[in-house]
Amino acid sequence: MISAYHFLLRTQDTRANKSSSRNGLEIFFMKIYTTILTLTAALLVMGCGQPTSVIEIKSRKNGGLFEFSDNGMKYKFYNDSMTYKLNTLTSISFSDFDRIQFENSPQGGYVLNFKLNESGTLKFKEMTERNLQKQVCFVVDDKIMAAPVIQAVITKGFVSLTINEKKNIDDIVKYLEN
Numbered sequence: 018m019i020s021a022y023h024f025l026l027r028t029q030d031t032r033a034n035k036s037s038s039r040n041g042l043e044i045f046f047m048k049i050y051t052t053i054l055t056l057t058a059a060l061l062v063m064g065c066g067q068p069t070s071v072i073e074i075k076s077r078k079n080g081g082l083f084e085f086s087d088n089g090m091k092y093k094f095y096n097d098s099m100t101y102k103l104n105t106l107t108s109i110s111f112s113d114f115d116r117i118q119f120e121n122s123p124q125g126g127y128v129l130n131f132k133l134n135e136s137g138t139l140k141f142k143e144m145t146e147r148n149l150q151k152q153v154c155f156v157v158d159d160k161i162m163a164a165p166v167i168q169a170v171i172t173k174g175f176v177s178l179t180i181n182e183k184k185n186i187d188d189i190v191k192y193l194e195n
Contacts (some may be wrong), residue, residue, distance in 0.1 A: 072117040074193045080156040082109040082141065082176075084148060095160040095185065103154055103161075107144065113137025115174075117193065119186055126181040129155075129189070138174030145171045158192045 083092075086104035093100050116132040133141055144153060145167045152164040155178055162185055163178055180186055 070119055070190075072119065072190050072193050074111055074114065074117065078111050078157075078193055079159050080192075081111050081113065082144065083154045083156050084108075084144060085152060085154070092154070092156060092159060092161050094164075095157075095162055095188070101154070101161065103156070107140075108156075109133070109137050109140045109144065111193070113140060119180075119190070122179055124179075126179055127183070127186045129178045129180060129186075131176040131178070133174035133176065135174075138172075141174065141176065142170060142172045145169070157189050162189060 083089075083103040083105070084107055086102050089102035089104045091100040092103050113133055113136050114131055115134045115137075117129060119127050119129050122128045148167045149170065150166060150168075152166050154161045155163045155165075163180060165178055180189075
């Protein structure tokens with residue numbers, strides 16, 4: 018955002034220098050106005066004002082991102098007695114996560130944002146290629162917490178997942194941080 022700020026100021030300076038009707042005070046106030054607009058836009062883009070919490074993963078924890086499989090290991094949904102088979106050979110474990118944070122969703126509920134490390138990014142790209150229009154599972158403490166449908170191949174290692182219930186977020190945070 019600094020470069021955009023400097024670009025805007027340079028653009029304003031160029032316009033101001035070409036215009037003979039502007040005096041030094043006008044140019045000064047134009048720069049302040051441009052700075053305020055740029056900083057306001059930066060704060061809106063960065064989502065300032067929304068509570069965000071980074072989840073510290075204290076030690077090696079069970080879970081991550083998994084694919085459904087006919088031959089996999091059995092896991093239960095956190096709120097269901099049904100079991101589902103998940104492929105543990107192609108999973109993305111928490112050791113492949115650089116950062117996990119959550120924030121309030123504008124639509125209600127909460128959003129978990131994951132940043133995967135280089136290895137996790139490559140694995141997730143391959144996982145999303147194999148599972149377009151299919152579900153994958155976010156597993157915490159051997160329980161399926163969410164099973165979103167993959168809408169597109171994700172290549173950059175940034176993943177967002179909406180969780181509707183505060184208790185689920187609390188359970189995820191408690192497990193990962195303890």
